[in-house]
Amino acid sequence: MRYAHEVDKVRAAEQALMARLPDGTLMARAAAGLAAVCARLLPRVYGARVVLLVGGGANGGDTLYAGALLARRGARVVALRAGTSVHEGGAAALRAAGGRLLPPDATGEIDTADLVIDGLTGIGGSGGLREPHATLARRASAAPATLVACDVPSGVDASTGAVAGTAVHADVTVTFGTHKPGLIIDPGAAHCGVVELVDIGLGADLPDPDVVAARPDDVRPPEPGPESDKYRRGVVGVIAGSGTFPGAAVLAAGAAVRGGAGMVRFASDAHAVELVRQRWPETVTRVVEPGPDVLAEIGRVQAWVVGPGLGGGERAEALVGAVLASDVPVLVDADGLNAVSRSDALRRALLCRDVPTVLTPHAGELARLLRVDRDAIEARRLEHARRAAVELGATVLLKGSTTLVAELDRPVRVNPTGTAWLATAGTGDVLSGLVGALLAGGMAALEAAAAGAYLHGLAARLASGREGREAPISAEDVLRAIPDAFRTLD
Numbered sequence: 001m002r003y004a005h006e007v008d009k010v011r012a013a014e015q016a017l018m019a020r021l022p023d024g025t026l027m028a029r030a031a032a033g034l035a036a037v038c039a040r041l042l043p044r045v046y047g048a049r050v051v052l053l054v055g056g057g058a059n060g061g062d063t064l065y066a067g068a069l070l071a072r073r074g075a076r077v078v079a080l081r082a083g084t085s086v087h088e089g090g091a092a093a094l095r096a097a098g099g100r101l102l103p104p105d106a107t108g109e110i111d112t113a114d115l116v117i118d119g120l121t122g123i124g125g126s127g128g129l130r131e132p133h134a135t136l137a138r139r140a141s142a143a144p145a146t147l148v149a150c151d152v153p154s155g156v157d158a159s160t161g162a163v164a165g166t167a168v169h170a171d172v173t174v175t176f177g178t179h180k181p182g183l184i185i186d187p188g189a190a191h192c193g194v195v196e197l198v199d200i201g202l203g204a205d206l207p208d209p210d211v212v213a214a215r216p217d218d219v220r221p222p223e224p225g226p227e228s229d230k231y232r233r234g235v236v237g238v239i240a241g242s243g244t245f246p247g248a249a250v251l252a253a254g255a256a257v258r259g260g261a262g263m264v265r266f267a268s269d270a271h272a273v274e275l276v277r278q279r280w281p282e283t284v285t286r287v288v289e290p291g292p293d294v295l296a297e298i299g300r301v302q303a304w305v306v307g308p309g310l311g312g313g314e315r316a317e318a319l320v321g322a323v324l325a326s327d328v329p330v331l332v333d334a335d336g337l338n339a340v341s342r343s344d345a346l347r348r349a350l351l352c353r354d355v356p357t358v359l360t361p362h363a364g365e366l367a368r369l370l371r372v373d374r375d376a377i378e379a380r381r382l383e384h385a386r387r388a389a390v391e392l393g394a395t396v397l398l399k400g401s402t403t404l405v406a407e408l409d410r411p412v413r414v415n416p417t418g419t420a421w422l423a424t425a426g427t428g429d430v431l432s433g434l435v436g437a438l439l440a441g442g443m444a445a446l447e448a449a450a451a452g453a454y455l456h457g458l459a460a461r462l463a464s465g466r467e468g469r470e471a472p473i474s475a476e477d478v479l480r481a482i483p484d485a486f487r488t489l490d
């Protein structure tokens, strides 16, 4: 796993470690790591033009010391001072190494630089960048020089990834001690470029992470053994589709098949059932009307998926209500989520459940569930995913530019796979069937949702990218690539 810690925890760990070390040791380690990465990025350090953008805090201090190290190796280093103060030790080190400090209006230096280091704000930054910081951030982001952010791209909130106004668009972000959530969650993540972690010795002082991102080794879907039969591998029940949206049913049922379920039971109205039967003859289908015995009519399952393409109205509410009253894991998606948004009774049913429930909203669906503005969700994804997990009493998988999975008292999972081409109709239906199969196979809700998001994003990449180029894909392409995504796992 890749671990990320919020600012309070980073500061606490830094203080604990600093108490045991001579003054200035951590800053020296950070500066050395930053300078080493910059030196690697330059074709030649000697004679290179390096510009430092320095704010008044320790982020500026790190940057000045790193600049001093590059100046000692022959780089021509100038620092543009933003803010009223400057880190005195760092400024003295730069001057002693032959570098110069200039006022912030010397922006012409940025346009002719080979490399710019952004040391305006780090974990101490808050709110939108003020002037002259914002102008320097814009100018450096637009300049041809390689732009390296010190610890965090200035203007990005390190704990959340929120960006209020202008923020640096870095090519590389060199971060210290641990990742910060804002470096792996959008919109902040999109400002980081490649993230390099420099070890400054914080390890033993860091508590449990706030946010984690899976590496391939961490994704472990259930594997059939010699004893497995279709029932032991898990039966998933899919209730999806309607006369208006039958395609969602075909995609969700197909993804449950490809996601490794031992058997898929599919139930809906006659039209959706007919289409699923034709496309996925291996499913066991049943035409159902909502009613008190609807689940018994469909048969026993180890997990339910309800919602894709169900449409609005009482039918959807009745089917979601029946599934929420069951005693097996449930995944609610799409129109199922909209039914929960409309109905206080369904909301109560959700909170009453004591078996795992996974909700898979995109930002618009989550906005309706939480009754907040969609833009607020997009701007502060981490906060809203966590809030939804608490208020709705469920495991919440928030889809989007960075997919998050939140569950009460657990580190939030950030999905590292995916491609922008995944934002196309029907891919959400594929995700719900896939996660449903993993739930039916016995995975815990958080693990199933995170593994499903990982495999789904990977399938999309495999479908979209060939020979180093990406191309548009359909939900059907993602569905077809699910077995390839499983094959990439050890």
Ligand SMILES: NC(=O)C1=CN([C@@H]2O[C@H](COP(=O)(O)OP(=O)(O)OC[C@H]3O[C@@H](n4cnc5c(N)ncnc54)[C@H](OP(=O)(O)O)[C@@H]3O)[C@@H](O)[C@H]2O)[C@@H](O)CC1
Pocket: 011, 014, 015, 018, 026, 027, 030, 055, 056, 057, 058, 059, 060, 062, 083, 120, 121, 122, 123, 124, 125, 126, 127, 128, 129, 130, 131, 133, 150, 151, 152, 176, 200
């Ligand atoms: N602690 C440690 O041991 C270690 C810390 N390390 C390093 O220290 C960094 C944290 O340093 P920090 O705490 O000094 O805060 P920092 O990120 O420089 O920001 C404060 C400055 O920004 C300014 N500012 C804030 N918001 C602003 C805005 N919107 N727009 C404009 N300005 C704004 C604020 O101004 P003020 O509001 O005070 O006027 C103040 O001048 C950390 O990221 C890492 O690089 C490493 O060396 C490892 C050891």
Ligand SMILES: [K+]
Pocket: 059, 118, 119, 120, 121, 122, 149, 150, 151, 152, 153, 154
């Ligand atoms: K910075």
